[in-house]
Amino acid sequence: MMEKILKKVFRYDHFRAGQQPIIEAVLAGQDTVAILPTGGGKSVCYQLPSYLQPDGLTLILSPLLSLIEDQVMQIKSRGERAVAKLTSLETREQKEHILHHLDRLRYLYLSPEQLAVPQIKRRLAEVKINLFVVDEAHCISQWGHEFRTDYAKLGHVRQQLGNPPCLALTATATHQVEQDIIEGLALRQPTRIRHSVNRPEIQLIVKQTEQADKDLVLEEQLKMVERPCVIYTTTRKEAERIAKLVTNAVYYHAGLEAEDRQLIQQQFLHDEIDCLVCTSAFGMGVNKANVRTVIHYTMPATIEAYMQEIGRAGRDGQPSTAILLYAPGDQRLQQFLVEKQYAPSLWIDQVAQGRVQNESFEIIERRFGLNADDPAYRLLKTQLMDGKTRAEIIDWQENRKKIRLRELMQMINYIQNTLCRRSFILNHFGEDPIIQDRCCDNCGTLTLVGPTSHVEQDQLNWRRRLEEVFFSSHHSV
DNA sequence: CGACCAAGATATACATCTTGGTCGGTGCGGTATT
Numbered sequence: 001m002m003e004k005i006l007k008k009v010f011r012y013d014h015f016r017a018g019q020q021p022i023i024e025a026v027l028a029g030q031d032t033v034a035i036l037p038t039g040g041g042k043s044v045c046y047q048l049p050s051y052l053q054p055d056g057l058t059l060i061l062s063p064l065l066s067l068i069e070d071q072v073m074q075i076k077s078r079g080e081r082a083v084a085k086l087t088s089l090e091t092r093e094q095k096e097h098i099l100h101h102l103d104r105l106r107y108l109y110l111s112p113e114q115l116a117v118p119q120i121k122r123r124l125a126e127v128k129i130n131l132f133v134v135d136e137a138h139c140i141s142q143w144g145h146e147f148r149t150d151y152a153k154l155g156h157v158r159q160q161l162g163n164p165p166c167l168a169l170t171a172t173a174t175h176q177v178e179q180d181i182i183e184g185l186a187l188r189q190p191t192r193i194r195h196s197v198n199r200p201e202i203q204l205i206v207k208q209t210e211q212a213d214k215d216l217v218l219e220e221q222l223k224m225v226e227r228p229c230v231i232y233t234t235t236r237k238e239a240e241r242i243a244k245l246v247t248n249a250v251y252y253h254a255g256l257e258a259e260d261r262q263l264i265q266q267q268f269l270h271d272e273i274d275c276l277v278c279t280s281a282f283g284m285g286v287n288k289a290n291v292r293t294v295i296h297y298t299m300p301a302t303i304e305a306y307m308q309e310i311g312r313a314g315r316d317g318q319p320s321t322a323i324l325l326y327a328p329g330d331q332r333l334q335q336f337l338v339e340k341q342y343a344p345s346l347w348i349d350q351v352a353q354g355r356v357q358n359e360s361f362e363i364i365e366r367r368f369g370l371n372a373d374d375p376a377y378r379l380l381k382t383q384l385m386d387g388k389t390r391a392e393i394i395d396w397q398e399n400r401k402k403i404r405l406r407e408l409m410q411m412i413n414y415i416q417n418t419l420c421r422r423s424f425i426l427n428h429f430g431e432d433p434i435i436q437d438r439c440c441d442n443c444g445t446l447t448l449v450g451p452t453s454h455v456e457q458d459q460l461n462w463r464r465r466l467e468e469v470f471f472s473s474h475h476s477v
Numbered sequence: 478c479g480a481c482c483a484a485g486a487t488a489t490a491c492a493t494c495t496t497g498g499t500c501g502g503t504g505c506g507g508t509a510t511t
Contacts, residue, residue, distance in 0.1 A: 064504075088507075113504090113505045114505090114506090143504085147502090147503065148503090148504065237481095253502085254502075279503080329479085333479085337502060337503095340501080
């Protein structure tokens with residue numbers, strides 16, 4: 001029966017590794033955490049069961065509006081019309097229309113923030129929800145604690161919706177992240193389906209250098225690797241600087257206009273751009289099969305983030321390369337970025353004091369010159385509104401900082417480790433070590449090829465189009 | 478915390494050093510402003 005639907009609705013002949021047990025668990029009504037390699041056909045896992053159920057709704061929580069958009073389009077393009085999305089892009093009228101006709105829907109996509117809206121929550125609590133899906137579930141751990149706190153509240157919301165069975169999907173999760181997911185979603189004895197996070201097609205290289213030589217080392221490496229290539233930097237400024245330095249490179253970060261971001265991503269996807277220099281803003285949901293190389297000009301803050309980022313290489317299974325450049329002191333910027341996410345104790349005192357005296361946040365903000373858009377302040381505000389005391393907040397923050405600095409330290413350990421890098425990572429994810437060809441620089445089994453270019457001359461008109469975009473306007477940097 | 482930059486000081490007539498300010502990532506949503 002499952003195979004029939006797979007063929008008829010999704011036009012696939014066979015299930016891919018891991019899909020079947022996940023679907024079975026879902027159909028049995030079990031809470032499930034599934035760690036599947038990227039591009040492993042995760043959407044079939046939650047879209048298929050719906051056809052084996054007489055009625056009811058599948059809710060899908062997704063981190064990015066662009067991902068929601070893509071998924072809805074894909075579903076519609078295979079002929080399924082019973083799908084809708086609830087985001088800030090819908091008008092109030094559209095939202096009301098959707099909420100009044102939930103019985104006609106098979107799939108509803110939304111952001112965690114929308115699910116926190118009382119009116120939406122109330123309405124959804126009245127209908128039968130077959131499955132509560134959290135896509136890119138590592139966001140619960142990565143963003144839920146401080147950056148997008150609605151992620152951390154999904155478990156509570158799910159209970160308010162009558163405890164529908166839950167499916168959490170991600171490509172990379174340590175046991176700690178998996179634990180965060182289970183707790184964050186309030187799962188009960190979940191079925192855990194875990195595939196190896198190893199990506200055998202990606203060889204792992206670290207180049208230690210001095211700060212002053214970094215550009216040279218980068219250029220040297222670029223001569224030896226294949227394109228398409230992604231270069232990750234920590235700051236927007238650096239992304240722009242390096243994009244100027246590298247032939248045919250284009251930069252990408254969250255400071256660009258949404259249209260420019262979309263254009264650049266599309267051009268990269270269609271092999272019209274050969275080398276993309278970006279911050280961590282790039283990558284989630286990007287499914288490009290032939291990325292041959294990912295270079296980190298500066299390191300990310302965690303090994304999980306590193307795996308996510310290099311995991312964008314080699315989706316086609318062909319030999320690929322991940323190179324990380326490290327100069328002493330590189331971790332300091334990441335350390336700073338961790339610390340600046342938390343409010344200084346002065347703010348905590350000022351705001352907590354004001355709240356005790358029953359003052360509005362608005363008045364407190366004005367008196368102490370606090371910026372309502374500052375993420376650190378907003379986190380503090382959320383915690384106070386959740387009823388946490390000054391002492392609890394300070395304890396919590398100290399603990400979180402400690403955890404995150406420890407994660408950063410593990411990243412440093414990866415860089416300075418002199419044994420097999422792959423085994424180091426696998427161990428980090430709780431897996432057994434492995435021996436393979438094209439492993440890592442420490443194993444000494446690398447293969448490097450000459451540079452290649454997938455960009456044909458006649459495709460270079462992207463430059464013209466980009467120049468139009470950049471020199472005509474508006475874009476903020 | 479450190480990189481970067483602009484303004485000012487120093488010592489000399491153009492350039493270098495010092496000081497002080499700003500900035501540094503990821504996204505949702507909604508509010509205030511053009």
